[in-house]
Amino acid sequence: xxxxxxxxxxxxxxxxxxxxxxxxxxxxxxxxxxxxxxxxxxxxxxxxxxxxxxxxxxxxxxxxxxxxxxxxxxxxxxxxxxxxxxxxxxxxxxxxxxxxxxxxxxxxxxxxxxxxxxxxxxxxxxxxxxxxxxxxxxxxxxxxxxxxxxxxxxxxxxxxxxxxxxxxxxxxxxxxxxxxxxxxxxxxxxxxxxxxxxxxxxxxxxxxxxxxxxxxxxxxxxxxxxxxxxxxxxxxxxxxxxxxxxxxxxxxxxxxxxxxxxxxxxxxxxxxxxxxxxxxxxxxxxxxxxxxxxxxxxxxxxxxxxxxxxxxxxxxxxxxxxxxxxxxxxxxxxxxxxxxxxxxxxxxxxxxxxxxxxxxxxxxxxxxxxxxxxxxxxxxxxxxxxxxxxxxxxxxxxxxxxxxxxxxxxxxxxxxxxxxxxxxxxxxxxxxxxxxxxxxxxxxxxxxxxxxxxxxxxxxxxxxxxxxxxxxxxxxxxxxxxxxxxxxxxxxxxxxxxxxxxxxxxxxxxxxxxxxxxxxxxxxxxxxxxxxxxxxxxxxxxxxxxxxxxxxxxxxxxxxxxxxxxxxxxxxxxxxxxxxxxxxxxx
Amino acid sequence: xxxxxxxxxxxxxxxxxxxxxxxxxxxxxxxxxxxxxxxxxxxxxxxxxxxxxxxxxxxxxxxxxxxxxxxxxxxxxxxxxxxxxxxxxxxxxxxxxxxxxxxxxxxxxxxxxxxxxxxxxxxxxxxxxxxxxxxxxxxxxxxxxxxxxxxxxxxxxxxxxxxxxxxxxxxxxxxxxxxxxxxxxxxxxxxxxxxxxxxxxxxxxxxxxxxxxxxxxxxxxxxxxxxxxxxxxxxxxxxxxxxxxxxxxxxxxxxxxxxxxxxxxxxxxxxxxxxxxxxxxxxxxxxxxxxxxxxxxxxxxxxxxxxxxxxxxxxxxxxxxxxxxxxxxxxxxxxxxxxxxxxxxxxxxxxxxxxxxxxxxxxxxx
Numbered sequence: 001x002x003x004x005x006x007x008x009x010x011x012x013x014x015x016x017x018x019x020x021x022x023x024x025x026x027x028x029x030x031x032x033x034x035x036x037x038x039x040x041x042x043x044x045x046x047x048x049x050x051x052x053x054x055x056x057x058x059x060x061x062x063x064x065x066x067x068x069x070x071x072x073x074x075x076x077x078x079x080x081x082x083x084x085x086x087x088x089x090x091x092x093x094x095x096x097x098x099x100x101x102x103x104x105x106x107x108x109x110x111x112x113x114x115x116x117x118x119x120x121x122x123x124x125x126x127x128x129x130x131x132x133x134x135x136x137x138x139x140x141x142x143x144x145x146x147x148x149x150x151x152x153x154x155x156x157x158x159x160x161x162x163x164x165x166x167x168x169x170x171x172x173x174x175x176x177x178x179x180x181x182x183x184x185x186x187x188x189x190x191x192x193x194x195x196x197x198x199x200x201x202x203x204x205x206x207x208x209x210x211x212x213x214x215x216x217x218x219x220x221x222x223x224x225x226x227x228x229x230x231x232x233x234x235x236x237x238x239x240x241x242x243x244x245x246x247x248x249x250x251x252x253x254x255x256x257x258x259x260x261x262x263x264x265x266x267x268x269x270x271x272x273x274x275x276x277x278x279x280x281x282x283x284x285x286x287x288x289x290x291x292x293x294x295x296x297x298x299x300x301x302x303x304x305x306x307x308x309x310x311x312x313x314x315x316x317x318x319x320x321x322x323x324x325x326x327x328x329x330x331x332x333x334x335x336x337x338x339x340x341x342x343x344x345x346x347x348x349x350x351x352x353x354x355x356x357x358x359x360x361x362x363x364x365x366x367x368x369x370x371x372x373x374x375x376x377x378x379x380x381x382x383x384x385x386x387x388x389x390x391x392x393x394x395x396x397x398x399x400x401x402x403x404x405x406x407x408x409x410x411x412x413x414x415x416x417x418x419x420x421x422x423x424x425x426x427x428x429x430x431x432x433x434x435x436x437x438x439x440x441x442x443x444x445x446x447x448x449x450x451x452x453x454x455x456x457x458x459x460x461x462x463x464x465x466x467x468x469x470x471x472x473x474x475x476x477x478x479x480x481x482x483x484x485x486x487x488x489x490x491x492x493x494x495x496x497x498x499x500x501x502x503x504x505x506x507x508x509x510x511x512x513x514x515x516x517x518x519x520x521x522x523x524x525x526x527x528x529x530x531x532x533x534x535x536x537x538x539x540x541x542x543x544x545x546x547x548x549x550x551x552x553x554x555x556x557x558x559x560x561x562x563x564x565x566x567x568x569x570x571x572x573x574x575x576x577x578x579x580x581x582x583x584x585x586x587x
Numbered sequence: 588x589x590x591x592x593x594x595x596x597x598x599x600x601x602x603x604x605x606x607x608x609x610x611x612x613x614x615x616x617x618x619x620x621x622x623x624x625x626x627x628x629x630x631x632x633x634x635x636x637x638x639x640x641x642x643x644x645x646x647x648x649x650x651x652x653x654x655x656x657x658x659x660x661x662x663x664x665x666x667x668x669x670x671x672x673x674x675x676x677x678x679x680x681x682x683x684x685x686x687x688x689x690x691x692x693x694x695x696x697x698x699x700x701x702x703x704x705x706x707x708x709x710x711x712x713x714x715x716x717x718x719x720x721x722x723x724x725x726x727x728x729x730x731x732x733x734x735x736x737x738x739x740x741x742x743x744x745x746x747x748x749x750x751x752x753x754x755x756x757x758x759x760x761x762x763x764x765x766x767x768x769x770x771x772x773x774x775x776x777x778x779x780x781x782x783x784x785x786x787x788x789x790x791x792x793x794x795x796x797x798x799x800x801x802x803x804x805x806x807x808x809x810x811x812x813x814x815x816x817x818x819x820x821x822x823x824x825x826x827x828x829x830x831x832x833x834x835x836x837x838x839x840x841x842x843x844x845x846x847x848x849x850x851x852x853x854x855x856x857x858x859x860x861x862x863x864x865x866x867x868x869x870x871x872x873x874x875x876x877x878x879x880x881x882x883x884x885x886x887x888x889x890x891x892x893x894x895x896x897x898x899x900x901x902x903x904x905x906x907x908x909x910x911x912x913x914x915x916x917x918x919x920x921x922x923x924x925x926x927x928x929x930x931x932x933x934x935x936x937x938x939x940x941x942x943x944x945x946x947x948x949x950x951x952x953x
Contacts (some may be wrong), residue, residue, distance in 0.1 A: 505859060
C-alpha cells in the first residue's frame with residue numbers, strides 16, 4: 001500500500017532528470033593536466049633552457065628516466081637507474097616502474113637460491129609472454145641444483161656461468177635495459193647483494209605456425225609464408241640464403257612503444273648508399289607506434305600522394321630471398337607477417353616469382369596474360385564508354401547493333417550503368433572479404449552471379465556491361481600486388497569518368513597524367529618504370545622471361561656492388577664449340 | 588633552372604623524335620605534297636639534310652661552351668640588350684609554336700572525333716597537360732615518351748601496313764614530282780624547318796655534354812624524318828598525289844581507309860590516343876622550352892613560376908585565329924616561313940660574334 005502511494009506520488013510530482021550516465025570522459029581533465037605540464041615545462045626550461053622535453057603524455061617506452069627519477073628519490077641507488085645491491089630496493093623500483101600491484105600481467109616471483117646458506121632473490125616476467133617450461137627449468141636449477149655454490153660466490157656472474165644452462169642470458173645493471181628485455185618476454189633475476197641483474201631469455205608467447213601464403217598463392221615454388229614473429233621471419237629468409245654475407249640489422253620504431261625492425265641485405269651485393277638511406281628513413285620515424293609494415297611503408301615511401309605503391313609488400317620468404325640476391329633491401333617488422341622490399345619497380349609488382357620457377361615459355365606466357373590483364377583492368381570500361389558514346393564508327397556494325405539492342409531497355413545512361421555495376425562489383429568483393437570464413441567466398445560468387453543476372457532481368461544493366469565489369473574485375477585480381485591492384489582500380493574510375501566526358505581524348509588526358517606521374521615517381525632513388533623508363537640493362541626478366549641461363553647479370557637500376565650473376569656459362573655442361581667439344585661428344 | 592636532371596641518350600632521342608613527329612599528324616604532309624607532288628618524300632629527305640646542317644651549326648656554337656645552352660650563349664656573346672632581344676625572339680617562337688600546335692591539334696580532334704565539343708574544352712585539356720608536363724619536368728616527359736614510344740611505333744606500323752591492300756606503286760611516278768626546284772628547294776626548305784633543333788639547344792644542359800647534343804639531335808631528326816618520309820610515301824602510293832593534297836588531315840584519312848575484313852575497320856579512333864598523346868608531349872615540351880628560355884633571359888633560378896602566365900598567353904594566342912584555315916596559314920607563315928630567323932640567322936650571328944670575339948680576345952689581352 002505504501003509502495004503504491006509512493007509510485008502514485010512519483011507519477012504526479014516532478015522528479016527531475018535522473019543522472020544515468022555513469023562515465024564521462026572529461027575533456028578538461030586532460031587539457032588541465034596538459035596546461036599544468038606545459039606551465040611547469042616552461043618554468044623548468046627557463047632554468048636550464050637546454051632540454052626540450054617531449055610532448056606531455058608522450059613518453060618513450062624505452063627511456064624511463066622520468067618515471068624512474070620520480071620514484072628513485074626513495075630508493076637510493078635506483079636514482080641513477082642502476083640495480084641496487086639491496087634486493088628490497090630493486091623490488092620497490094620494479095613495483096614502481098610496472099605499477100604493481102595494479103598491473104596484473106607482471107609477475108614478481110620471490111624465491112631463495114638453494115646455495116648454502118640460501119640467498120634471497122626474485123624473478124620478474126610478464127605472464128603469457130614467457131615459456132613456462134623454460135621458467136620451471138630455470139627455477140629448478142636455481143632452487144635445487146645450486147647447492148654446490150657457496151654464498152659468497154652466489155653473485156650474478158657465477159650464477160650466469162654455472163647455473164643457467166639456457167640459451168641466451170646477459171648481465172645488466174640498468175633498469176632501462178632490464179625493463180626493455182622483460183617487456184619482450186625475457187625474465188629478470190635479481191639477487192640479494194648483487195649489483196647486476198640477470199636477464200634470461202624465456203620468450204614463449206603464442207604465435208601462428210608457419211603456414212601457406214594467403215595473398216600470394218602459387219602452384220610451384222616454396223609454400224611458406226611469414227608469420228608474426230620477427231625472429232622466425234628472419235630465420236625463414238636465412239634458411240634460404242645460407243650465407244654469412246646476409247646481414248640483419250636491428251632498428252626500432254615507435255616512441256611510446258617500440259617495435260623491432262629488421263633490415264636485411266646482402267653485404268656484398270646491396271648498394272651501401274641504399275642500405276644507409278633505408279636505415280636513415282626508418283630511424284628518423286617519430287611516431288608513437290608502428291605495428292605493421294603497412295604503416296611503416298607509409299612513413300618511408302618517397303611520394304605519399306602518388307597512387308602507386310613504392311615498396312614491395314610480400315609474405316613469401318622465397319621472394320624476399322630472390323630480391324636480396326638482386327641487391328635489394330628487405331625490411332621486416334616484429335608482429336607483421338609481411339616484409340617490405342625496397343626499391344621496387346612497377347614491373348616487379350607485376351611479377352609473382354612463380355614465373356621463375358616455371359619453364360621460361362610458361363613464365364613468359366603468364367607474364368603476357370598478366371600484362372594484358374593489367375591494361376584491361378585499367379582501360380576496358382573507359383574505352384567501352386568512349387567507343388559507345390563518341391566513336392561508334394570504330395565498332396563493327398553487328399557488335400554495335402548488339403550493344404544497342406541490349407541497351408534499349410536500360411533506362412540509365414551508359415556511364416551510370418557502368419558505375420553502378422562497378423560499384424556492385426566492389427561491394428561484392430569487399431563483402432566477400434569481410435564475411436567470415438567459407439560463407440564469404442560463397443557469397444562472393446553467388447552474389448556476383450545473382451546480382452548480374454538480376455540486374456539484366458530488371459533492365460538495370462545490359463549483359464555486355466556485366467561481362468565487361470566481370471572481365472575487368474577478374475583482370476584486376478590477376479595483378480599480384482594488392483596495393484598496385486588498388487591503384488589500378490582507382491585510376492580506372494578516372495578513365496571511366498573522362499572517357500564518358502571526352503571520349504578517347506579524355507582517356508588520353510588521364511593516360512598522360514598517369515604516365516607522367518608514374519615516370520616521375522621514384523622508389524628509394526630508383527625510377528619506378530626502370531628498366532624501360534629510363535632505359536637500363538633489363539636482364540631478360542621484365543615483361544618477357546628469357547631462359548634462366550641467359551640472365552647472367554643483375555638488374556642495372558639497383559646499382560648492386562656486383563653486377564654479374566653468372567660469370568661464365570651458367571650451364572656448365574653445355575660447352576661452346578671451341579672449348580672441349582670432344583668431351584661433350586664422348587659423353 | 589633545372590639542369591640537374593640528366594637525360595639518357597635513348598630518352599632524349601625519343602623525346603625529340605616524338606616532338607618532331609607531331610607535325611605529321613596535322614596538315615603539314617598535305618602542304619608538302621602540294622609543293623612537291625608525288626616526290627614529297629624526296630623533299631623530306633632533302634629537309635633532313637638541311638636539318639642536319641642546322642644541327643651542326645648549333646653544335647659549333649655549343650661545343651666550345653659545355654654547360655651552357657643557346658640562351659646563355661646569346662646573353663654572353665651578344666651582350667645584355669642584343670642577347671635579351673634574341674632570347675625573346677626564341678621564346679616568342681616557342682610560344683607561337685605551342686599556341687598554333689594547340690589550336691591545330693584541337694581542330695584536328697574536332698574534325699576527327701569530337702565534332703560537337705567546344706574547341707576551348709579541348710584546348711584547355713592540352714594546355715593543362717602541358718602545364719603539368721612542364722611543371723613535373725623534362726625527365727618525366729622524356730621517360731613518358733620513352734615508355735610510350737613502342738606503342739606509338741606499333742600503332743603507326745599497324746596503320747601503314749594495314750593499308751597494304753590499297754598501295755599502288757605506280758602513284759609514285761613521276762619520280763621527281765613537280766620538278767627539282769619544287770622538290771628539293773621549296774619542299775626541302777619547308778620540310779627542313781624543324782623547331783626541335785632550337786629546342787634541343789635550349790635543353791642541352793640536360794644532356795651529358797655538348798657532344799651528346801649532336802648525337803641526340805641528329806638521331807632524333809633522322810628518326811623523325813624517317814617517319815615523315817615513310818608516311819609521305821605511303822600517302823602518295825595510297826591516295827595518289829592529287830587526292831593526297833586535298834586531305835586536311837592525311838594521317839586521319841589514311842586511318843579511316845583501313846579495312847581488313849568486317850571486324851577490323853575504321854580504327855582511326857584508336858589513333859586519337861596516339862596523336863593526342865604526342866600532341867600533349869609536343870605542347871608540354873615547347874612550353875617548357877619557352878619557360879626555360881625566358882627564365883634564362885631574365886636570369887631566374889627556376890622556370891616554373893613562368894609556366895602559368897606563359898600557358899595563359901599560349902591559350903589566348905591559340906584561340907585568336909578565327910578558324911582552322913587561318914591557324915594553318917599562320918603556321919605556314921609563322922613557323923615554317925619565319926623559322927629561318929631563330930633556326931639559322933640568329934644562331935649564325937651568335938656563332939660569328941663568338942668566333943670574332945674569340946679571335947680578337949687574345950689581341951686585346953696582349
